[in-house]
Amino acid sequence: MTTQSTNRFKSYWRLLIAAIRGKEEDFTTGSIRKAIFMLSIPMILEMLMESTFALVDIIFVSQVSVNAVATVGLTESVITLLYALAIGLSMAATAIVARRTGEKDKKGAAEAAVQAIILGSALAILIGIIGIIYPKEILSLMGGEANLIEEGYGYTRILIGGNITIFLLFLINAVFRGAGDASMAMWALVLSNCLNIILDPIFIFGFGPIPAYGVEGAAIATTIGRGTAVFVQFMILFFGWGRIKIGIKDFVFRSKVMLNMIKVSLGGIGQFLIGTSSWVFLMRIMSEFGSDVLAGYTISIRVMMFTMMPAWGMSNAAATLVGQNLGANQPDRAEKSVWKTGKYNAIFMASISLVYLIFAHEIIALFSDVSDVVKYGALSLQVIAAGYVFYAFGMVTTQAFNGAGDTKTPTIINFFCFWLFQLPFAYFGAVTLDWGPIGVYLAITLAEMLIAAIAIIWFKKGKWKLVKV
Template sequence: MDFIQKRELILNGNMRKVILTLSLPIMLNNFIRTIYNLTDTFFVSKIPGNAVAGVQFIWPLIFLITSFGIGMTVATSSIIAQYIGAQMQEKARKTAGQSISFLFVLSLVLGLIGYLGAPTIIRAMGGTGELYDNAYAYLSIMFLGMPTTFLLNAYNAIKQGQGDTMSPLIIGALSIGTNIILDPILMFGLDMGIQGAAIATVISTGVFAVYGIITTFDEKQSLKLELSDLKFNKEILMKIVNIGLPSSTGQAMTAFGFTILNVFLVSFGEVTLTAFAIGNRISSLIMMPAMGIGNALATIVGQNLGADNVSRAKLAVRNSTIMSTIFLVVGGLIMLPFVQQIVKAFSTDPEVIKNGTEYLTMIIYGIPLMGFFQILVGTFQGSGHTISAMILMMGRLWVLRIPMVYMLSRLEGFGPSSIWLAMIASNLITCLIGLGIYSTGRWQSKIIKQKKSVLEDLSAA
């Protein structure tokens, strides 16, 4: 099904079928990625010392750097979706080309900055001894391989904007499959340890990112790119930046917020950090449907707004909310009786099992809120109103969660539980705020007819 047929489905097809058609490949891609993360965590846990804590400790730093690229890919997908909805294919094609060039250059700059600053940042976060050694060994490789991540994200955004969620699934599955094969070979066969895990990720991502980008120039592509599309175009580039900057800021501040959260986790001991890492990997399995639906919703909202069909965009939001909630509740109820046994598969430390079981149980109880959050963010990102998404992402962590953790952790009897409680409470309040923003209806205006700067969009939000 080419993007013209997919556009017809998105604009006129049965809404639940549209949501499932677009979201199922994303869910499967997320599932494969989650299985990889769990497999990667399993292999890393077999390295002598607490290598899992080292990876978890610096993961927010990697997310911090990649968040700048993620924001631009959100803008790319939103713009392409609305241009296709408005039947402006040439503009969509040029936007795709600009995204590839800009993200490649941006990744080189950010990767170099991250690599040079990594030792100072890790120490500033409290990383010492074995924790520092493991963190730096992994982080330095990941920063050097940053262009591979950015290019793969660019490919995924271009395809998602067209409503093609199957191609990213195929590329992602091949990349992750290669990664899983390389992990034990490099980590244990070649005795590269935690560095081997990072190198495996960079190689597997890089090979298929380059392949994916090359295919966008293929004659068989419905939205075939030309080499001339890669030449910088100020007007299109500024549109991507203006729309992507708030999303990048929100993603970056979220990543930085989780870096601060890791500092709190380390203060309770590496056992708590490990429990948090294992719990997150497992809970991501339940979250897959909501994340898939949220990502698919962004495309559906974008194309329908581009076609001036606001009522259908609203219908997509309602159906997505219902379907996401059902998936999450059912998934949580299935997993709940087996939480402790699942955590035990990743650790034999009694304290890690205790903390990981408590954390995962509490997350399951509050998981519908995380799904609603994904729907709200998907709606605002798909419409191109990334200021609203930024408010939700930053507010949830900086205004609510981190202050809650700080206050609760100082009360006797809470300990690590303060983090788990703060996560649920911040999700609830954020969803209520997001619902209020959604109710204003400002997200319904098209970005492809606007020429506002970020500051002007901020004042309108």
């Protein structure tokens, strides 16, 4: 290794440590590449932490009973709707806090953070009351059988009843990201996950004086883990350990800020609901081709979702950079940040795509030894990965709109590309033309390309630079 290569490695290593530790930076000045790196690393790790929650629960719950696993699945389907609300509010919180941070308006950023917390808490409490009173009815509505409902309603009651921890964990982390404190969002989830991993087996199987709660124990562990992380988040905000500091006196209703928050969040909620519902319908089409095909598709999607975490981390970094630089009245720097992030994302996605194209069968074979599962799972990886480079730019530009506070544009793009193009094409190709599963795979790939093309064209028009939040 040459001296130049050694120095470069040391430089990147120092940046990596600084990003994880959360060194304070002004992302409206200096190197854009450094800003992307400093924001992306903790955001990538944060998303990886979030993805381990469900995985850890399933690992332990699967040792209880089949009904326990089914209960988790049905409850998670309901929780997905809560995620839509939480993610929509989070997009608004990130955009508004980032804009105020770029404007160097600390008071305005704190006000936005507080209004997001108040709104999220109010929604969570209403939903929590329903979850506490009607857990059996919720499981029944989702199609749960009588014995499953009797065994698992406690899990549903605890998880939905304590959903305020989900809302606040999402929202306060969004506030941290908008302010540029991405590492604090990451460490909050590290704490939450570590507690969940430790507490899951204790509450599920029992330990010492703590009885075995079965599947309910998973809900208890998850709620305690998230709740503890939220407590730490509030400490960070109240003591001003990050860029934003709030106090008890700040917890007052501010109609103008609240209405702005709701307006921006509606687009974010719409984006999530459109995307989620389209995947549900695609799954329904895939179910027509048998369990082996469906299993292969499910495995491939899980693999892709996990490997795309770094791409989403970089896209979220672009959202923060856009918001802060627009706030600092530097729209050109905001635009440059998006193109540069898009380039890095495309390089990453291209490398992942190459791995899928070459080793698709080997990857799916790690999860199943059934020949048809491997065959169709590998085909799914290969066909969908063909659009990855395009989607890399689509992801970044979509999040750039959100970071600017223009959540309506991505919602319109998603509606057109998912509902008006992807779903009809998938059904027409897979069923009407009898192409089988490849019809669905092609629909996903072409929709990814279409999203990227429309988003880039729309982004180049520059109207997002004029959005006020």
